[in-house]
Amino acid sequence: MKYKFFQKSVYALMLFISIGCTDELEIISEDDVSPEIALSNPTTIEGVVLGLYSQAQAADAFNGTPQTASEWQADNASFKGSFPTFRQIFTYSTQADNTSIDNIWFQNVDVIEACNFLINNLPPVELNDLPEETKNQFLGEARFMRALTMFNMSIYFGQPFNIGNGSSLSIPIILDDFNGDTTPFLIPRNTLNEVYDQIDTDLTFAINNLPDSYSANADTRGRATSGAATALLARLELYRENFTVAAQLATQVIESPVYTLATDYSFYNGLTSEDVFSIINIAIDSQNSNEGFGGLTNPTPEGRGDAPFSANLVAAYAEEEGDLRYSELTQTGVDAEGVTSVFTTKFDDGVTNADNAPIIRITEMYLIRAEANVRGGTTIGASPLSDINTLRDRASLDPVSVVDIDRVLIERRKELAFEGGHRRIDLLRNGRSLRRAGQDNVSDSNAGDDLTIFPIPTRERDLNPDLEQNPGY
Numbered sequence: 152m153k154y155k156f157f158q159k160s161v162y163a164l165m166l167f168i169s170i171g172c173t174d175e176l177e178i179i180s181e182d183d184v185s186p187e188i189a190l191s192n193p194t195t196i197e198g199v200v201l202g203l204y205s206q207a208q209a210a211d212a213f214n215g216t217p218q219t220a221s222e223w224q225a226d227n228a229s230f231k232g233s234f235p236t237f238r239q240i241f242t243y244s245t246q247a248d249n250t251s252i253d254n255i256w257f258q259n260v261d262v263i264e265a266c267n268f269l270i271n272n273l274p275p276v277e278l279n280d281l282p283e284e285t286k287n288q289f290l291g292e293a294r295f296m297r298a299l300t301m302f303n304m305s306i307y308f309g310q311p312f313n314i315g316n317g318s319s320l321s322i323p324i325i326l327d328d329f330n331g332d333t334t335p336f337l338i339p340r341n342t343l344n345e346v347y348d349q350i351d352t353d354l355t356f357a358i359n360n361l362p363d364s365y366s367a368n369a370d371t372r373g374r375a376t377s378g379a380a381t382a383l384l385a386r387l388e389l390y391r392e393n394f395t396v397a398a399q400l401a402t403q404v405i406e407s408p409v410y411t412l413a414t415d416y417s418f419y420n421g422l423t424s425e426d427v428f429s430i431i432n433i434a435i436d437s438q439n440s441n442e443g444f445g446g447l448t449n450p451t452p453e454g455r456g457d458a459p460f461s462a463n464l465v466a467a468y469a470e471e472e473g474d475l476r477y478s479e480l481t482q483t484g485v486d487a488e489g490v491t492s493v494f495t496t497k498f499d500d501g502v503t504n505a506d507n508a509p510i511i512r513i514t515e516m517y518l519i520r521a522e523a524n525v526r527g528g529t530t531i532g533a534s535p536l537s538d539i540n541t542l543r544d545r546a547s548l549d550p551v552s553v554v555d556i557d558r559v560l561i562e563r564r565k566e567l568a569f570e571g572g573h574r575r576i577d578l579l580r581n582g583r584s585l586r587r588a589g590q591d592n593v594s595d596s597n598a599g600d601d602l603t604i605f606p607i608p609t610r611e612r613d614l615n616p617d618l619e620q621n622p623g624y
Contacts, residue, residue: 190273192281196281202265206261208432209261211251212259212262215504216447220255220572221307222568222574226464226585227464228459229492231488231490232456243602246606246624247606247612253611257608259303259304263297269289269293270290273289288361292375294354301324301350301353311343312390313392320342321343324346338615338617339617351384357375358377363376363377369431371409372427379427379510388400390576392526397523398527404513410424415475419507420505426511427510427512427515427516432506432508433505444504445499445501448494448497451485456484471548473547475547480495518562521538522535535559546565575603579603584598601624602623
């Protein structure tokens with residue numbers, strides 16, 4: 152029996168093989184093809200590339216489970232469901248054999264291994280109808296997705312940079328693809344600094360080899376671009392406290408003609424110029440009912456009703472009357488315990504989960520630049536006051552006269568709630584507690600506390616004894 156960690160990732164679920172001269176497409180399992188077949192012509196190679204995004208659609212990768220789990224750990228969401236593994240996360244009682252954490256690890260590793268297959272096997276391929284520029288674009292897409300996935304895993308399974316200046320253990324840097332030999336995967340965890348350096352290397356390659364946009368708008372918003380890689384690198388530099396570089400990179404994205412700040416909040420799931428990068432989902436994709444963002448964050452019966460707003464988040468919006476981010480992006484409904492609660496409407500399809508998973512919006516670049524300038528004492532690109540008031544104006548709020556780190560964190564919370572687990576890491580990397588007085592488990596939720604990060608799954612450590620467990624588990 153193959154454990155999931157040692158399975159080949161299903162990068163070929165979207166491997167498109169043209170049949171004859173027709174437009175019919177055959178979906179071929181990875182186990183049915185060798186690298187020689189999968190990378191035999193530009194069509195099959197692009198099918199492997201598209202498979203990376205298909206792999207990322209998994210609920211336990213980028214489509215809702217770890218992102219919502221992060222909201223449960225922080226002060227944005229309450230947990231009202233029946234799943235004991237989710238309740239453990241919410242109550243800071245997670246065990247190392249928690250199957251939800253197990254699935255998050257494995258699904259993300261699957262994406263990394265799928266990227267590695269392309270990164271390791273495509274460079275020596277030489278085809279007359281595969282220009283070097285196109286080959287490097289495909290490699291850039293794979294390296295962007297690997298960087299994004301490693302970045303997310305480092306956030307879930309290790310302490311942030313400010314705890315030990317990046318010296319704490321993070322995830323193992325997996326650069327091999329599975330070919331039947333498990334030895335390359337029996338490696339220890341790397342430090343956060345080492346992981347960040349690898350992410351930086353991948354993103355630098357991606358920036359230099361990806362296009363600014365594609366001919367199809369859906370590809371510009373749903374495939375890796377140079378702008379998306381620059382934006383992710385801006386996020387990385389903010390997290391490792393290189394504030395000048397973070398502000399400079401965010402400014403590059405803001406000034407790109409490919410992206411513009413939307414004038415209202417109708418952009419969700421619309422693939423507009425607000426979107427820098429999203430995982431695109433449609434109803435026919437293989438998502439189960441009541442899974443993903445929509446399933447977790449919608450009230451019953453359309454969704455599970457597991458993740459309503461916490462009272463603390465409702466109060467945060469109520470501090471200023473008329474905030475459109477509350478009035479236009481929330482609804483009341485019945486949660487999993489039968490209580491009327493407030494829910495986000497950012498993911499309104501709780502049945503087929505056809506809502507896109509937002510990874511990077513241009514709004515975040517304004518927030519990154521504002522925070523980097525506040526913490527770095529600079530005014531690169533624009534002043535923090537200008538950036539924050541630009542976002543507040545869209546939300547129909549009066550301008551503020553002073554912007555400090557507290558104001559930036561408030562605006563990040565209100566803008567990015569439920570989109571990608573931002574609130575948890577924003578608090579931790581700024582040395583803040585995840586919980587407030589009056590909330591459950593406040594004593595375990597301070598920045599640097601053991602239980603603010605996930606355990607390394609027991610099954611993973613059984614397979615690889617070199618993986619050191621996080622303290623507290």
